Amino acid sequence: MLRVMAIDDEATALSELAHLLRQDERIEHVTTARDGLSALQTVIAMRGAGERLDAAFLDTRLPGLDGLELARMIGGFPSPPRLVFVSAYDRAVRAFELGAVDYLLKPIRAERVAEAVRRLCSAAAAAPGGAGGAVRAGDGETDVIPVELGGRTRFVARQAVRYAQAHGDYVRLHTVDGAFLVRMPLAALERRWSGSGFLRAHRSTLVNARHVSELRFDGGRMVLQVGPEAVPVSRRHAREVRDQLVRRFRLAVAAPS
The missing domain is CATH 3.40.50.2300 (Response regulator)
Incomplete structure (x- = not known):
């Protein structure tokens, strides 16, 4: 109640x-x-x-x-x-x-x-x-972002977002069901989803670690396979992305089944 x-x-x-x-x-x-x-x-x-x-x-x-x-x-x-x-x-x-x-x-x-x-x-x-147990709003797996689609409002769940890309004052959310544009700075989205498995892969890109299926190098540049798409990682963020993915993998392996 x-x-x-x-x-x-x-x-x-x-x-x-x-x-x-x-x-x-x-x-x-x-x-x-x-x-x-x-x-x-x-x-x-x-x-x-x-x-x-x-x-x-x-x-x-x-x-x-x-x-x-x-x-x-x-x-x-x-x-x-x-x-x-x-x-x-x-x-x-x-x-x-x-x-x-x-x-x-x-x-x-x-x-x-x-x-x-x-x-x-x-x-x-x-x-x-x-x-x-009240906590700050937006915490937990129930967090959603509202998206306007031709007069209708769709709620995109955080866990459905594969990665997000900055487009000026907007962010394009790439999900399992397509891409959606919302008016929100990428920095604000990063703060909101900090600690939820989203990695800064580039100054204009956040990647959801749970959707990363492969890490590889192409022409000396790190690339993440996120769903069907290859997302490049900037040299500045490469080490941190690799370390976080490795840490996430180790935690998953160590977790009791």
Whole structure:
């Protein structure tokens, strides 16, 4: 059972979101706030009283203390609540740099609220300590990146990404199902997925080690076989990539079957 907070300065939107959350049997308690400052004060008061807060559904556009700034502030607390942003797509993508579990596109729909709650429950179950063990949002195998495809939103799971390439202010995610372009700096994606098996193969490329099937040298340059594609490794990153792959292999061999 989750204890959540809904934050939106629009009374109608806040009322609708809170109602949908309270209708969900996986939600134990819903607290509401109309602006970022009062939300922050409520979070601090709850922590001082020893009350658990598992997640925050917050609009990115709030009066006074902006929603993204609020997310950064509460994200700095020990064991912070997970985040679900409620906003327009262009703003929400930038918010994903803060490690959101999901985002809801206004006007919100009941099925999308239910899906966001499902993702929160999955993330909580995967965290140390189970449902009560809150960790920074975006951790665990449930992390996803939203991709816009002709008016539809597709959620690309981290573990499905073979490698990612920088394209200016965008990143192209190469997955088992094709390539998808998202508006996010590669450096932000690297920070978000640090410690999750992604290797910096080039200043413009991150490679998911779990999809690397071969390491070879071609004309004196290191190349990784990632799925059906050969991904070159820069000389600057070659030693670190090799060492990390060898270390990963040794750990896999040493692990009990």
